[in-house]
Amino acid sequence: MLLSFRGAQHLRSWPYFYYRQKSHFDSAILLSNPRNLSQFSRAQPISARAMSTGRGALIVFEGGDRCGKTTQTQLLVQSLQSMGLKAELWRFPDRTTPTGKMIDSYLSSRSEVDDAAIHLLFSANRWEKRAAMLRALREGTTLVVDRYSYSGVAFTASKGIPSLSISWCKAPEEGLPAPDLLLYLELGAEDAAARGGFGSERYETLDMQQAVRRQFESLRDGSWTVVDAARPRDAVHEEVKAHAVEAVRRCAEGLEPLRALWSREPLA
Template identity: 50%
Template sequence: MARGQLILVEGLDRTGKTTQTELLINRLKPNVELIKFPKRDTPIGKIINEYLTNANYVLPDQSVHLLFSANRWEVKDQITKLLNEGKNVILDRYVYSGVAYSAAKETPGMNWQWCFAPDKGLLRPDLTLFLTHSDSRGQAQRDGFGEERYEVGSFQDKVKSQFETLFDKIGNPEEVKLLEVTGKSIEEVGAMVWNQVQTRLNCPNDEFKYF
């Protein structure tokens, strides 16, 4: 049995990432599993959820970053098992987000290299789709923006810059596809996403890759 494909959907906040992930899941049913990071129902994930939703919960930036990385390691074996069973696994956020958001804080000593180090050895997605928007300030006006501590327009600009650095330094052009969603409808973006996913599914790869 050929293993399933590991497909990552990344994006800045409020670029329609979750909507597109749900559409993709519906297209791939029943042979698909969704894993959203941070995975908040694990022991470490519960700590992360408290941090994200409670402004009074203070932790050092270094500790927060290592918690997010540990959360990804918590689920590594589960992902591998699903793929070996032939399931396609869709990830909603993963290593790139973890590194970009932490490095964007500009905490002394926490450059992208430091932030990336704990994730070395995790599974590398077969396909990464990054939804990007040229108007991050306009996106900040969308309903619900600002409900969690990282949803601030100026911070999102820094996050976008870090994503670009990561794709250049550790990304593979054959695996990472940037999708510009500015001015596009949900259906138009969905067609772009599906086109990339279909291409990936038509070129299966049985070997696992690692960061």
């Protein structure tokens, strides 16, 4: 059961918001930002049974380069694991696979690849991991993913090549699992360019990042959760964590079936 408090004002005086199952605490979410307490006060507990038998959540982070995805995905996995949840960090492209090594060579400007071909390589890189992804989710592991199909579509469509339309870019991704939570870290291209390490890879130019941002905006719908990534790291993390815990709970308790990307049809 959820440990009860007398109203939101009383809750503000407590540094932690606890989930309790029977006589012991399963996990806790640190709430150091009082402005966010109203949304957390409606959160539901993750039962011990659901944690042990339910499926994991697919949590995807998207956004332009240098918006903080690497930092936030790492922090989220650490937080979920500290709560006793099974969680893994995945990244796309996965540069360890056969297609990933080709993509890495392209991104580091060590090779040239046709624009349509490189898009299909990025898609194949995700398909290489589909079976492992579904297996992990069904076994109760939450996957926190740094970039997914949305990046593939946005980066290719941003090149402005008429034959590489958004619909063409989306087609190879059909059949991959859809995220249970899509967190879009919003940061202006100019702000991202000012961060350390910008410009080390092929797509890290200001013009390209501005074009990618426009494509993300055209893809964005009501299912996306937009997070202001210009704030301090810990403030971003606490908002991310709150959304993630709720997604994990819903998946663990069977409230969200696995669905296919774009169509949202249930996956067999």
